[in-house]
Amino acid sequence: MNKDLKMEKETFRPICHFSPSKHWINDPNGLVYYKGEYHLFYQYHPHSMVWGPMHWGHAVSTDLCEWEELPVALYPDELGQIFSGSAVVDWHNTSGFQEGEEAVLVAIFTHHGEDNEKQSIAYSNDSGRSWMKYEGNPVIPNPGIKDFRDPKVFWHEESSKWIMSLACGDHIQFYGSPNLKEWDYLSSFGETYGGHGGVWECPDLIYLDVEGEELKKWVLIVSLNPGGPNGGSAIQYFTGDFDGTTFVTDQKEEDEKWADWGRDFYAAVTWSGTEQPVWIGWMNNWEYANQTPTAEFRGSMSIARTLSLENKQGNYYLIQKPLMSNRLKKQLIFSSDQADFGLESPLNIKIPALPFMIDLEMKDGNSPTFTVSLKGKGTLLAITFDQTSQQVRVDRTKSGRVDFSEHFPSIDTMPIDSLKDMFLLVDHASIELFINGGRYVMTESFYPASSIDLVEFNTSIEQADYEQLTIQTIHM
The missing domain is CATH 2.115.10.20 (Glycosyl hydrolase domain; family 43)
Structure with missing residues (x-):
């Protein structure tokens, strides 16, 4: 900045x-x-x-x-x-x-x-x-x-x-x-x-x-x-x-x-x-x-x-x-190598401040279909990893301020062959998503109606397991 x-x-x-x-x-x-x-x-x-x-x-x-x-x-x-x-x-x-x-x-x-x-x-x-x-x-x-x-x-x-x-x-x-x-x-x-x-x-x-x-x-x-x-x-x-x-x-x-x-x-x-x-x-x-x-x-x-x-x-x-500078101060919000989430039990993590970053590593180097939702009052940005269609979808149609241009509300897709790991950087008006060590990348702007204060992981199957999940907020 x-x-x-x-x-x-x-x-x-x-x-x-x-x-x-x-x-x-x-x-x-x-x-x-x-x-x-x-x-x-x-x-x-x-x-x-x-x-x-x-x-x-x-x-x-x-x-x-x-x-x-x-x-x-x-x-x-x-x-x-x-x-x-x-x-x-x-x-x-x-x-x-x-x-x-x-x-x-x-x-x-x-x-x-x-x-x-x-x-x-x-x-x-x-x-x-x-x-x-x-x-x-x-x-x-x-x-x-x-x-x-x-x-x-x-x-x-x-x-x-x-x-x-x-x-x-x-x-x-x-x-x-x-x-x-x-x-x-x-x-x-x-x-x-x-x-x-x-x-x-x-x-x-x-x-x-x-x-x-x-x-x-x-x-x-x-x-x-x-x-x-x-x-x-x-x-x-x-x-x-x-x-x-x-x-x-x-x-x-x-x-x-x-x-x-x-x-x-x-x-x-x-x-x-x-x-x-x-x-x-x-x-x-x-x-x-x-x-x-x-x-x-x-x-x-x-x-x-x-x-x-x-x-x-x-x-x-x-x-x-x-490239994340060593000058950035990071505060650990969530870290687990045991938790999971499922159809009846979404994983909800409160976010005290922006920006923040999510590191996720899936078990066995692959994943079921699941969605990561960034939520705030009047704001929902959903990132879906769809195993069936082998694609990532970013839905920003309800992401807050979307009415300033008819071209902005969108559901954007990216083909992927698998999901082994992901890194997501969320700033005040953007996400940058890096999958499988940076082989697949998506950058999207969004303008939330209120600050993102919750991250939700959910899936339509009984249980989705991950190897490691870490969430950290970032401070200058």
Whole structure:
């Protein structure tokens, strides 16, 4: 959270997630780690609660939990608004922008003009506190493509050049550069692969470990709006190989892999400069983002998550695990390795405060059909694990404030092959659900009519057993 808002009691203000002190926020931008600080830039409208002329807002953290909000980093200019992009540490000063002993940070972003998007850069010689736009902008002019945006850049050691992934309507283009100023087109991917229910946005090309193997695979992240599996915006991904010029997927053209099956995880990208891949996403959906019933601010970020891959019979799937800071104070509410619940005996646990988290491990690595209900006065959010249909359902149709948009009340589903364990993080206006060690993930916003004060576990069978159940509240 924003550390300046610790004492704020504003309804729906998250504790475990970053939200701006005021006004509109969407995509995370310019994620870069430098000298012990995680920089979070983001799409920001500093004068309104709805989307408008885009700036880059800025916050920093040492633990991805407590954030210090800094002044706006990049303002619109004669070339246009400041749309999404990335940032890197130019350790070897390939750009020539470095002025002293401090390494230079370079931001690569989209200048959005009227029906004309092009790529530009800016640089900072004071650890990201102030930025100078390059006088030679744009560094990649628009080639006649309407949607031509969201550059994500990294240094590719094997080919000794910077690689840019760029969203181009219905596909991704790759560019290469020796110095971040001069770019050559390399290749494209995606016209016939994956989901195409909307515009492709916010790409990220990352190299991930395969868990339990001496193997790494390239993963191309692509946000899609609309066209998500439960409606509106979502994130798909492709696994494969990259040789410094071309990305080749190991998936079939019709395959669709979704990073998060919930309604509220979008535009996620990874931090540059971290030892292990870590990403964060915007916790909202374009179907109703401008109408959510918050005050003072609108929009927040997800919890930060580490990334890896799982090999399942030659198919590679994303694994996401939440990063919970050691700075968070936890209070044990319930813990048992013996209790169970059944048709005539639901398990009810009182919750004294939000946020809280639930860890559940099932016996024998599997489970019957059961429901976890989050309850408060006038509020019911139900998460059902259905063994028969092999799916998870999140029902937020009675979750409190649902009348602000016709698109918000929903029952969202995610296919799963089994339920071995789950981790659920519940903040003031969101849930993040991680199943089977992060193989299956759902992120959903909700706006309770009153605080959640009860968790109920119930099932339609005589008895459902679990190996271990722990519930803890979280405090800053």
